[in-house]
Amino acid sequence: xxxxxxxxxxxxxxxxxxxxxxxxxxxxxxxxxxxxxxxxxxxxxxxxxxxxxxxxxxxxxxxxxxxxxxxxxxxxxxxxxxxxxxxxxxxxxxxxxxxxxxxxxxxxxxxxxxxxxxxxxxxxxx
Numbered sequence: 051x052x053x054x055x056x057x058x059x060x061x062x063x064x065x066x067x068x069x070x071x072x073x074x075x076x077x078x079x080x081x082x083x084x085x086x087x088x089x090x091x092x093x094x095x096x097x098x099x100x101x102x103x104x105x106x107x108x109x110x111x112x113x114x115x116x117x118x119x120x121x122x123x124x125x126x127x128x129x130x131x132x133x134x135x136x137x138x139x140x141x142x143x144x145x146x147x148x149x150x151x152x153x154x155x156x157x158x159x160x161x162x163x164x165x166x167x168x169x170x171x172x173x174x175x176x
Contacts, residue, residue, distance in 0.1 A: 057114035060107045061085035064163075070111050077115050081128065081171040082107040083164060097134045097167055101141040104170050109145070112174060119145050121174040127156040128169045138168060 055070035063069060070079040084093040084103035093103040112118055129138060135156060162169050
């Protein structure tokens with residue numbers, strides 16, 4: 051059985067998908083971009099601010115499922131420019147303990163929705 055996870059503290063889906071789906075003890079979080087929840091505003095000032103907003107959106111979804119970043123076992127980061135990797139990593143790393151950080155891949159892509167610079171999805175387990 052699956053349970054749909056939704057919170058107004060994260061951006062509403064803009065298509066036929068949900069913020070997250072809980073299947074058993076596993077939470078699958080859809081890719082998040084830097085929308086400010088409840089608005090159509092994107093944070094695109096710089097890659098650090100954009101990454102921080104993405105992480106705040108992911109945190110809100112985790113909390114809606116009664117989880118934290120400690121529950122995250124896998125994340126996928128899609129970025130427009132691999133040259134931004136170190137700057138993204140410095141913000142991303144503030145949300146995790148190095149000793150318990152999840153598995154991860156980072157992939158440079160040609161284009162992301164709304165022409166953002168970063169999108170992150172996660173899988174977490176209770």
